[in-house]
Amino acid sequence: MTAETSPPPSPDTDPGRRERKRQQTLDHLAATAFRLFEAHGFEAVTMEQVAAEADVAKGTLYNHFPVKEALLAHLLHSELAGDIPRLRAAIEAAPDFAARMTCLLHASADWSARHRTYLVHYLRFRLANAVTPPTTTDAKSARSGLDQVFEALIRQGQASGELRADLPPAQLAQMFQFLYLSALLRWVAAPDSDLRAEFDATLHVFLHGLIATPDHNPTRGKA
Template sequence: MGSGNMLPENRLERKKRETRQKIITTALDLFRRQGFNNTTMEQIAEKTDIARKTLYNHFPVKEAIVDEYMRDISSEFAKKSMKAIRDLPDTKSRLVAALDKAYQWVEENPEFAGICLGYRMKNICRGSEDENSVTGTRSIVSEIIRLGQESGEIRRDFPVTVLATQIDILRGAVVMDWLKDMSRFELRRKMVMVTDLFLNGAANRDDSE
């Protein structure tokens, strides 16, 4: 069976998905034209032509709209990149390629990146993070780690989820630091260092010692 286990989308699910996408498209247009801080949920509801209750049923706050938008971008990137990254020769080259591509978008959209990161951090602190809502970048990093364990490049005594979380923490800290002053360093170059830190640790490996 070519369709596998996928069930057809019913009318209600399709309507919900279409409404959700319309909200995101409308909100992003308002954010870009008049600024995130100057845009209200009421304006988004009015421009989308839906009831405010409907809007809040989909998104509790406007930060959640940006988060959903970035998850869509990240998921699309992962789908397009997975095959090419699997074809690379080792774990380091795969991680460097994946993070470089992901953070090119972040460099071009720092405001949205900051809003999204802040929103996710708040959810983590409140214990309300959706564990089933994995980003595309997280999924591709997890797959790279799995391949590294399979080839013997990465230790197997820790599960993929734990190791992927370590990279999440490292890259999140770097992005927060970069957002404070984007002139201090190039984000994508720093992600190469994050890859090296994850794979080789923090020990000084100067051969002259």
């Protein structure tokens, strides 16, 4: 049988179709879990309840999501993946690296405020997977995609001459990612704090370091 007369791949052998079906399963499980979280609270919901509500075997659920924090992360990451393209025009319209990163961080602050109830659980999961090699499937699912946006903006800043170019963009993005997560942790622990201000301080330290300047050294000049 020639290639021209070969039958199309069946659903079981078509890699693209298999991946789409897998993604639909992940989305269904995460959406079901989130409905239960909203109705009963994150702590009260069990993986067994999620499997029953989603009408899947417990083994199927655990095969895709080993813990319920992973279900939450999948849902939040999917939402972020939809939001980032809508931000692209505003980010690209900003005049320089600092302004572009500020636009992204302030949008992230607003997003975080809407999801504050779940951020403690989400951040615990993120930090537990922070050192997992990014080539593994579990590590990829544990990342929000913001690290890739940070890396792209840093690469753009290096190309324009705004940022130092002696370190790879991926390395700098990873450094900034941990500063970003630290700011989120501080904000979660301090209910009255301003996350935009936390992110502004984080970006300033990333860009300028800890070297004191006249404007940021109140002890300078005192006897």
